[in-house]
Amino acid sequence: MILKPDGELVASDIEFAEGIISRSKGLMFRKSIAERYALIFILPSPKSVSVHMLFVFFPIDVIFLDIGKKILATARLRPWIGLTQSPKKTKYIIEMHSGSIERCKLIPGEDLVIDHL
Numbered sequence: 001m002i003l004k005p006d007g008e009l010v011a012s013d014i015e016f017a018e019g020i021i022s023r024s025k026g027l028m029f030r031k032s033i034a035e036r037y038a039l040i041f042i043l044p045s046p047k048s049v050s051v052h053m054l055f056v057f058f059p060i061d062v063i064f065l066d067i068g069k070k071i072l073a074t075a076r077l078r079p080w081i082g083l084t085q086s087p088k089k090t091k092y093i094i095e096m097h098s099g100s101i102e103r104c105k106l107i108p109g110e111d112l113v114i115d116h117l
Contacts, residue, residue, distance in 0.1 A: 002038055002094070003113040010104045010112065011038035011096060018042045026095065028055040033097055040114065041093040048090060051075075053082035059098035063106060067091040069117070071110050074101045092117075 002010040013036055017023045023041050027033065043049065051062055057079055064072045064086045075084040076098060086093060092114075100106070 001115045002040075004104065004106075005111050005113065008104065009036070010100070010106070011094075012036040014038045014040055014115065016040050016042060016116075026051075026056070027060065030057070032058055033060075035097045035100075037097060038100075039095045040117075041095070042117075043091055043093070046089045046091045048086050048088045049093070050083060050085050051077065051093060051095075053077050053080055056080065056082075061096045061098055061101045063094040063096065063101065063112075064090045065092040065094065065112065069112050069114060071106060071108050071112065073108055074106060076101065 001012055004010060013034055017039055027039060046067055059078050062075045062077060066072055066089050072087040
């Protein structure tokens with residue numbers, strides 16, 4: 001689960017992309033994701049990376065977190081052509097259903113609580 005500090009649920013169905021293959025594949029080739037789903041990318045060390053939407057068939061929200069799980073930046077990406085760059089000190093990237101950032105009122109500077117991290 002992903003929660004806001006006040007206990008508000010952000011995502012109930014989470015999956016981790018820790019290895020190079022799962023991080024490379026991401027959400028490519030999936031037809032859709034559930035509204036409360038989140039794919040969490042765990043980078044080996046904090047750094048800047050790009051997120052692309054090649055072979056992703058639906059829009060998504062992207063959240064960049066630092067090592068302390070504080071939101072650094074957010075983005076909404078369109079299918080196939082979306083592209084964004086993470087801040088330099090990104091440790092975690094969360095890809096979620098489009099509209100999740102707005103629905104949960106997620107803003108830079110806010111901390112998140114993630115099960116198993």
